[in-house]
Amino acid sequence: MIFKSLIVLITFQIGLIKSCVRTIPPEEVYITSTPDNLPGPPVPVVPVVTEAPIMENPENPENPENPPVTNAPVTNAPAKPCFNCDIEAIKPTMPGGTTFSYIDREDLCKTTVITCQTDNLGSCTSIVLRADLPESTETLDTQTNVNKLTWELACQENEKYASVFFADITRLYCDFSGCP
Numbered sequence: 001m002i003f004k005s006l007i008v009l010i011t012f013q014i015g016l017i018k019s020c021v022r023t024i025p026p027e028e029v030y031i032t033s034t035p036d037n038l039p040g041p042p043v044p045v046v047p048v049v050t051e052a053p054i055m056e057n058p059e060n061p062e063n064p065e066n067p068p069v070t071n072a073p074v075t076n077a078p079a080k081p082c083f084n085c086d087i088e089a090i091k092p093t094m095p096g097g098t099t100f101s102y103i104d105r106e107d108l109c110k111t112t113v114i115t116c117q118t119d120n121l122g123s124c125t126s127i128v129l130r131a132d133l134p135e136s137t138e139t140l141d142t143q144t145n146v147n148k149l150t151w152e153l154a155c156q157e158n159e160k161y162a163s164v165f166f167a168d169i170t171r172l173y174c175d176f177s178g179c180p
Contacts, residue, residue, distance in 0.1 A: 082109035085155035090131075092116075092172045100174060110155035116174030117148035125178025131163065132171035140166065149174070 087102050094100050097119045105111045118124055127149040129140045140163050143149045153161040153169065161169045 082155045084159045122180035128175040130173040131169045
């Protein structure tokens with residue numbers, strides 16, 4: 001009796017299983033990455049430097065009636081103003097026993113990784129990173145029971161730093177609470 005019941009149940013399930021298998025598309029359909037968004041290192045921007053101006057009329061460059069037309073030589077100066085942010089202009093005044101450090105990275109635009117750190121071996125109850133904006137002062141990050149806080153700022157086209165949610169940062173503050 002149990003065997004017959006089992007056969008009947010399996011018979012009804014086969015149709016359901018076949019319909020589910022038919023709805024699963026093959027693997028080739030799942031294209032999730034294109035060459036534009038594959039992970040990897042950023043493509044470096046390499047400036048082109050010429051030895052001399054490029055002449056438009058190379059056949060007779062010394063003809064006074066047909067003076068040569070030259071293109072301006074390319075220099076090593078950054079092409080975008082987003083490389084010109086100055087962390088020294090916005091860095092905080094640090095209390096004794098603490099350190100503010102930063103590392104500039106120049107990928108597509110300048111990025112600065114900042115660190116507010118206590119010099120003590122123990123951890124602080126909290127470290128808060130705040131920023132003055134044109135209209136207000138906002139908290140960028142709060143970390144608890146740590147001895148350092150690290151945050152990344154990006155240089156904008158207007159040559160001012162921005163954070164994830166805030167733009168045009170004019171001053172930074174590192175507030176330490178409960179440090180040994």
